[in-house]
Amino acid sequence: MxxxxxxxxxxxxxxxxxxxxxxxxxxxxxxxxxxxxxxxxxxxxxxxxxxxxxxxxxxxxxxxxxxxxxxxxxxxxxxxxxxxxxxxxxxxxxxxxxxxxxxxxxxxxxxxxxxxxxxxxxxxxxxxxxxxxxxxxxxxxxxxxxxxxxxxxxxxxxxxxxxxxxxxxxxxxxxxxxxxxxxxxxxxxxxxxxxxxxxxxxxxxxxxxxLVNQGSAFTVAGVVPDRLGNRHPSIAPYELLRCADRDLALAVGNDRQFRSLCVVLGLDRLADDPRFATNSDRVAHRAELAAALGERLRQAPAASWAARLTDAGVPAGVVNDVAGAFRLAEALGLDxxxxxxxxxxxxxxxxRNPIRLSATPARYLSAPPARPR
Incomplete structure (x- = not known):
């Protein structure tokens, strides 16, 4: 060959x-x-x-x-x-x-x-x-x-x-x-x-x-960003929320995803609440939104919620350790x-090198060299 x-x-x-x-x-x-x-x-x-x-x-x-x-x-x-x-x-x-x-x-x-x-x-x-x-x-x-x-x-x-x-x-x-x-x-x-x-x-x-968006917040708008933990300065809900056993990562990036989130959680009323009608509204009322979502999420394990939300097209996942991250990549066929x-x-x-080239793929010839004499 x-x-x-x-x-x-x-x-x-x-x-x-x-x-x-x-x-x-x-x-x-x-x-x-x-x-x-x-x-x-x-x-x-x-x-x-x-x-x-x-x-x-x-x-x-x-x-x-x-x-x-x-x-x-x-x-x-x-x-x-x-x-x-x-x-x-x-x-x-x-x-x-x-x-x-x-x-x-x-x-x-x-x-x-x-x-x-x-x-x-x-x-x-x-x-x-x-x-x-x-x-x-x-x-x-x-x-x-x-x-x-x-x-x-x-x-x-x-x-x-x-x-x-x-x-x-x-x-x-x-x-x-x-x-x-x-x-x-x-x-x-x-x-x-x-x-x-x-x-x-x-x-x-x-x-x-x-720093991308955090940098342009300062260079364009004069806003000096601060620490928000796992929350996002411009998107909500985009954070970790506690479930019955551990945390769940939610990354809801648009109104459609938010409505799907509410449907899966059985909280349809939140999707129609004027406080949460748009992303900007949700950012302005992120604390109230997190409290309402958290109350429901604590009723089931994180993996269960992650599976149901993923099936509904809502970006969600459990917080893996490094071993879990490699297991996930393996399960997804990413080798x-x-x-x-x-x-x-x-x-x-x-x-593995993450760049996949169809005609000139990455090569893997040798382990890192031994200490030279």
Whole structure:
């Protein structure tokens, strides 16, 4: 059987990035067919190799494994002139270079964008920083810090509670995705013109862009959003409500869905109540609406309500843990896991790339590389 073609098959990537945002981007490129060589520090390797527990059955940190499949790894000490010369030669020969050092570090090493792009005008050079290369160049780009100063924590959590971070390093993931989009756009430009270019992504700008409606509430209307817990600032009912045994997620986005919700719950009167006639009315009276819905929902288990509401076209579901989320994806035929082969013949299960391409599907060649020597 012939191997399916890949979208990025001829391309080579030299990956100087560490931790999450940059490695996430290069893993996306590797899944789509690019050859990715990860540059790590001799001895210690990427910081996330030590970020555990949890570890797998071989003692490897699961954090590192989440963003480093389909790559090979080399150990080069960039402070050593010989290794640095080797790295420069590899970078000049590459199609793409990705790095997330603090601004100025790669320039001092002779591996900066200006130097390498002058040597290879077709090079696409991607830099991921925390706060840009200007006044924020010296600030450390940690996800928690960016969630805090970037406003995300101010809109996450209960109204009377403390600000909360999201349960995963979401800003790093977003920046990795933006970096991937930027690299692909630069490659498209190179295909048309033969010219490479520099791609710059920073964590703070990535977060501000991802605030979407919460951001435009401020930029357009001057409204500074606050924490609403699991409620939505502009839609109701769009929240968690308690049932007989646990919480139910309701995401009612229009009047038709609201009327169907009322019919299923046997609360037809609410659909005709002028306080709840439109979405704006429901938002204005969300507390009264939640109380009325909650009283009825507490009479049956959440899974029972979720099934009945889903059958009626009302977006609803129970609150799964991570194991339950994977079981759901499996039950829906989404095949969420892929088994990646290790050199010793064993495999490691990782989350499948969510992008499905009909002609050039993602590939899964190898588990994340062992620590380089």
């Amino acid at each position: 012939s191997t399916p073609p890949t979208a990025l098959g001829p391309l080579t990537v030299l990956d100087f990035s560490r931790v999450l945002a940059g490695p996430f981007a290069t893993m996306m490129l590797a899944d789509l067919g690019a050859t990715v060589v990860k540059v790590e520090r001799p001895g210690t390797g990427d910081d996330t190799r030590a970020w555990g527990p949890p570890h797998d059955d071989r003692g490897d940190a699961t954090y590192f494994q989440s963003v480093n499949r389909n790559k090979t790894s080399v150990a080069w000490d960039l402070a050593d002139p010989t290794d640095r010369a080797t790295a420069r030669a590899a970078a000049v020969d590459a199609d793409i270079v990705v790095e997330n050092f603090r601004p100025g570090v790669m320039d001092r090493l002779g591996l900066g964008a200006d130097d390498l792009c002058a040597a290879n005008p077709r090079l696409v050079y991607c830099s991921v920083t925390g706060f840009g290369a200007g006044a924020g160049a010296a600030l450390p780009g940690y996800d928690l810090l960016v969630q805090a100063v970037g406003g995300l924590m101010s809109i996450t959590g209960e109204p009377d509670g403390e600000p909360q971070k999201v349960g995963v390093a979401l800003v790093d993931v977003l920046a990795g995705l933006f970096a991937t989009v930027g690299i692909l756009a630069a490659l498209r430009h190179r295909d048309a013109t033969g010219e490479g270019q520099r791609v710059e992504v920073d964590l703070l700008s990535s977060l501000l862009a991802a 969420p896991l892929v088994a990646l082969p290790r050199p010793d013949g064993t495999t490691v299960d990782l989350t």
